[in-house]
Amino acid sequence: MKWSIPEKIVEEGREYAKDGRVVSISKNEEQQVWYADVIGSEVFHVELDGTAKEEDVCQCQYWHQHNNFCKHTVAVELALREKGLNRYIKKQVTNKSTYQAPTPAEILTTSFEHVQESVIDRMLLKSDPLKIEWTLEVIEATAHHPEQSVIGLSAKIGRREPGSRLYIVKNIKDLLWCYEFKGVLLINDNHYVISDNSFTKRDDQLLERLVDITHNQEMFTAAAGVQPKGKISKRYVILDKEDAKYFINQLMTEERLLFIMGEEKKETLLFKQNQIPLELHVSPVGVSDYQLDINDHIELHLEKYQWLIARHSIYEIDSEQSERYQLLRQVLKRVPQATMRFNEKTVGGLFSYIIPNLESIATVKMSDTLTSEMIRFPLETKLSIDSKRGQLQVRVDFIYGEYVFSSDSDYSTTDAKQGRVVRNQVRETQIEKLLEHFGYTKRGLSYMKNMPNGERLYQFFKNEIPLFQRYATVELSDALNHLFVEPEEYQPKISILDEGSWLDINFDISNIGDEEVNDVLISLMKHQEYHQLKSGQLIFLDDDHFKQTSQVLQKLRHDIKIKKGKLTVPKYRGLLVNQIISQTNDVETSDSVSEMVTYLSHPETYPVTIPTELQATLRDYQEVGFKWLKMLSHYQFGGILADDMGLGKTLQLITYLLSEKADNLLTQPSLIVAPASLLFNWKKELARFAPSLKTMIVMGSKAEREALIEQMPDVDILITSYTTLRQDSELYQATTFHSLVLDEAQMVKNAATKTFQSIEILKAKQKFALSGTPIENKLEELWALFKLIMPGFFPALRQFKKLPTETIAMMIQPFVLRREKKEVLKDLPDKVETDLYSQLTDEQKKVYLAFLQQMQEQVSTMTDADLNRNRLSILSGLTRLRQICCEPSLFLEDYTGGSGKLTQTLELVQTAKANGKRMLLFSQFTSMLSILEEEFEKIGISTFYLRGSTPIAKRQEMVERFNRGENDVFLISLKAGGTGLNLTGADTVILYDLWWNPAVEDQATGRAHRMGQTRKVEVWRLISEGTIEEKMHQLQATKKELFDQVMNAEDVKPLAQMTVSDLKSILDIGE
Secondary structure: OOOOOHHHHHHHHHHHHOOEEEEEEEEOOOEEEEEEEEEEEOEEEEEEEEOOOOEEEEHHHHHHHHOOOOOOHHHHHHHHHOOOOOOOOOOOOOOOOEEEEEHHHHHHHHHHHHHHHHHHHHHHHEEEEEEEEEEEEEEEOOOOOOOOOOOEEEEEEOOOOOOOEEEOOOOOOHHHHHHHHHHHEEOEEEEEEEOOOOOOOOHHHHHHHHHHHHHHHHHHHHHHHOOOOOOOOOEEEEOOOHHHHHHHHHHHHOOOOEEEEOEEEEEEOOOEEOOOOOOEEEEOOOOEEEEEHHHHOOOEEEEEEEEEEEEEEEEEOOOHHHHHHHHHHHHHOOOOOOOEEEEOOHHHHHHHHHHHHOOOEEEEEEHHHHHHHEOOOOEEEEEEEEEEOOEHHHEEEEEOOOEEOOOOOOHHOOEEHHHHHHOOOHHHHHHHHHHOOOOOEEEEEEEEOOOOOHEEEHHHHHHHHHHHHHHHHHEEEEHHHHOOOHHOOOOOOEEEEEEEOOOEEEEEEOOOOOHHHHHHHHHHOOOOOOOOOOOEEEEOOOHHHHHHHHHHHHHOOOOOOOOOOOEEEHHHHHHHHHHHHOOOOEEOHHHHHHHHHHHHHHHHHHHOOOOOOOOOOHHHHHHHHHHHHHHHHOHHHHHHEEOOOOOOOHHHHHHHHHHHHOOOOHHHHHHEEOOOOHHHHHHHHHHOOOOOOEEEOOOOOOHHHHHHOOOOOHHOOOEEEHHHHHHHHHHHOOOOOEEEEEEEEHHOOOOOOOOEEEEEEEEEEEEEEOOOOOOOOOHHHHHHHHHHHHHOOOOOOOHHHOOOHHHHHHHHHHHHOOOOHHHHHHOOEEEEEEEEEEEHHHHHHHHHHHHHHHHHHHHHOOOOOHHOOHHHHHHHHHHHHHHHHHHHHHHHOOEEEEEEHHHHHHHHHHHHHOOOOOEEEOOOOOOHHOOOOOOOHHEEEEOOOOOOOHHHHHHHHHHHHHHOOOOEEEEEHHHHHOOOOOOOOOOOEEEEEOOOOOHHHHHOOOOOOOOOOOOOOOEEEEEEEHHHHHHHHHHHHHHHHHHHHHHHHHHOOOOOOHHHHHHHHHOOOOO
16 A cells, blocks of 8 residues: 555545445456445445556546545455455466457456446445434543533434334444435445435434534634544534534424433433522521522533533523633532531621622522611712822722712621621722723722823723723713813814815814814824824824824825925825725815816716827727827826737827827927837828828937937927937937827836936926836836836835835826727637647757756755845856757757757648648747748748847838738747737737746737737747746746736735745745
């Protein structure tokens, strides 16, 4: 038997073998296999491998999940041992000349013969009506059982026919399993086939309840990671209080339950609400003594259940009553008899401690003479609190009707003229202990402590007084009442006004002057719980009346300025302010602010018309995008148009610029900055959709660019590349552009680069970014983009990193517009992504494993600090592993062992061409594209090849020729051609190698799957099986999660950068 089989499975198999559940054992010596049937929830056919491989087979679900073992296979092996047999079958030596291997038909027939035998076995086991006898038993606390006594439920089962014997169910979970899955219950030599009609309706209900109970217990045990203390027989299901009560109520009324308490058996047991059978008899003895007789008829106290059992009744008590009764039982065990005598010195304890504690569970009986002497009133406590000479002074009065006792009254002086006042010494002591807990010291008739101030005074009113009021009537002196102000007296009213590029938020707090309102707001900003006015009065800032004000301040703490009871915040925080305070009624908002909030929330309502000069028809979502741009421009806000690739971001931006010209707002030229490969695309699109706009590309030599820039006043739109802008930034210093547009803005996500800094110093009235992937790797990239388009929108980077991701998502909501193809282009054909796996060739695998071992040795002992220091070296190593997956000859000159992925690609492309498909093939390794270009030529596949060095004009020409139907495959460098190109002439995209970031791949597939595409687009992602590429694919899913969290999803979580743990996972290094 394999050592790796869990002990739990071995134990279950042993139980099955012991119960005789293994039947029909037979042996096939030629095939070295044991055959057997095991009776479980149904009859399972088992094949036990008689060789050292131990590759056993079973029909059960557990075997399919774990492969090669289950309790049924274990049971068969143990059953063989019981018969003195060994599982291993010595292979019979067969004459090679005469032996004939079984044909596939014979093997199939033999296998199904055993299946048929199992079916016959199930048919022979007849289902009978069954009955159950239930027993509840108190399992006393012992060294082998839980710490407290518990109630266990057990059962006997038998056929529902006269004279049929009932058998004890040795493992009640077996019964529940068979009931739940309609299996066969085996007890001794009896088989009970359980079906839907085996039990009465009442027993069905009870069994279903038990199934739920055991499932819940198992889930709790698994979730909490704990095991029950001690061991309890498998006969029982341990019931909690509610479940035990349920079974008693259900079965006792039908006289079908046996309740066992030690040696005693009860057939009747009902819950009672009447008086508990515990009596205290108090009588005078002699002149001044008293006698207490305790008559306790309670048979059992179940602490865990808070039950008292007496005769045939169960009395439910609360935890306090249970504790008091348990204390009484412990005392009675220590005294020889339940009769006690109290003299003049100890009688105070009888009436002040014992009787008040026990009268909630016992009947107290006194003689008529004694009853007439007792004066009984409920206790009313009064605390009078004053401040005198720097001290808090508390006078305590205990009031019983007309009788008043101070805290120093001796219990021996409780005699009144008419009799004896029974005082509640327990409650009086609680009050005194409570005062001591809060630092008061008893001095004469009062309790004293130093007069608190500041934080301690806040705690006095916030915590001490409410707690005192739970146990007593509290009276504060006028001096203290003056310091405590009811929150309703200070209800802040908020008003929001539009002040140019700022919003003024005014706070009017009743009964507080403007000068002190500033101090209150500062206290709120510091997240303080209270504020003490100059008068000494306290305001509770954690009260609901200040909650909205506090939320506004906390959310806007990086932007606000406080002056004369007024907050000033940038106007772009308007929607955020509205979201925070929208739940309160005490807000007044100016019409202009309300209008702005409406347009930020619903840009589709912004009143603007599409310019008549536009030579295109906008789709509905594109019109919304145009209105959004116009609205942001009107309020002088920046924004990121983050629509999915292929949804026409360029057209929406052109419509905006054309509208600005039509409204006579384009008084200064606008500047569009784009990747060099897209400059002519922008010029062409502008000429196509807005021919009335004068455009100019700034490119060429430095002298040529300077000459072009001098013509800037004569044009509407300048177009330049990021590289050129970095060189020419000084030439734009004197210009304030109307609009600055950053196309494919993810290219300037690094704030430390010269290109970023060149853009940052440009001046423009409006700044917009276009990017389908504004976040590729980390949130800092979003921070960088907003630093360009809306400086000051986010706090400094160090503070930004501390912001919750959900807060960031809320902040950017009005200023990032993103629509996905699946949402807005209902008529766009599907994009079907398929992961295609290939095997490394033998030589390729040897090379891969050698390099992998080097990397594993390098990384295995690294810390996160080591990772940061050696990041370039590690990245180089990872790149080598990826190149080996593609084609080892990319860096091994003499390698001739072939590539599984390259072979797969050539076959795929040939088949695709034969089926009329036209393909884009992306790789980040240009040398790999060159190899593919040569290999394709050998097999008659025509190609275009777009390298990073391909001239811009040449790129556009190749795109147009491919879209007209020329050539079979367009080979594209992933980073060089992954953005901006429109290649709808393709219907298949091949990602030859994976990129760390899925956003780059999405950009690439978006070249074909975009507006204008009429055919279904297939994306084939090629992955070398069992290599780093599989790990990369898993990492891609994590990267995509970050993008979705901020740009799409509402429920967000932060994502950490790659750690040593991540790297070890990628390289298959165990922690």
